[in-house]
Each structure stands twice: as structure tokens, then as C-alpha cells.
Amino acid sequence: MHPLVVHFVVVAVPVAALVAIAAAVWPAARTKMGPLPSIIAFLGLIATWVAMSAGEALEEQRYPDGVSGPVATHTEAGDVVIIGVGCLFGAALLMYLVTLPPVVERLPLSEPVLKIVDVVARVLSVAAAVAALYLVYKAGDSGARSVWGG
Secondary structure, eight states: OHHHHHHHHHHHHHHHHHHHHHHHHOHHHHHHHTTHHHHHHHHHHHHHHHHHHHHHHHHHHHOTTOOOHHHHHHHHHHHHHHHHHHHHHHHHHHHHHTTOHHHHHHSOOOHHHHHHHHHHHHHHHHHHHHHHHHHHHHHHHHHHHHHHOO
16 A cells, blocks of 8 residues: 555655745745645645555565665655644745635734734745655655665
């Protein structure tokens, strides 16, 4: 199951990251996309959790005495992917929520402060997207090396 699910992660997380970056830097795209970046990031987050669980089960099945070498490197890299993807989801969701009038109207914040919150949400989205891309790449590369050698 792990090899199947990781391919969904390898597609969903980069797509979520690129869509979140586009929404952060292109206001017209952000308006048209609405919650799409956070939805894709959430799907990537769920898939990441499933991939981690399946990977841990595979590890216990194939390496009952523990892992070392390339498999250990992949396990360590894979363990932190969920943090990056979780941050991407949270930042993308915040970026969407600060555009919703029902949310903004309930916040007792002045217009300049709301503008700062919006900018921070966009900056966090870009930073989390870049981090998630790197972490998925690192885990994927180390996983491929552990399977195919090199």
C-alpha cells in the first residue's frame, strides 16, 4: 500500500504547493480559486498520514529488527513530511479564511491589522509551500534510492 499512496502524495503536495503560491502572489487567482488550495493541501495531508502509516507497517513487516542505511534515511525524511504538509494546509486555510467576510467581520481588528494578517498568511503560504515541496522531494528521493539503489 505504501508505494501506491506515496505516488498520490508526490502529486497532491506539489500541486497544493503551486496552487497556494499562485493564490498568494496573484490576487485574481486567489479570488477564483477560493478554498481550492486548502482543499488540495488537506487531501495531501490525509494522503501523507496514510503513506506514513503504511510505511511504518511495511517497515515492521520487512525489517523486524530495525532499519539502517538508505531505509533509515528514508524513514527519517518521511517522518517530517507531515509537518511541512500540515503547515501548508494551515497556511492555505488561513489565507482563504482572511478573505471571507463572515470571518473578517467577526474579528475585532482594524483594517490595517487585517491587511497585515493577510500579508502574513500569504507569506506563510509561500514559505510552507516551499518547505513542503522540499520535504516531499527529500523523502521521495531517499525512498527511491532505498529501493533502486544509488
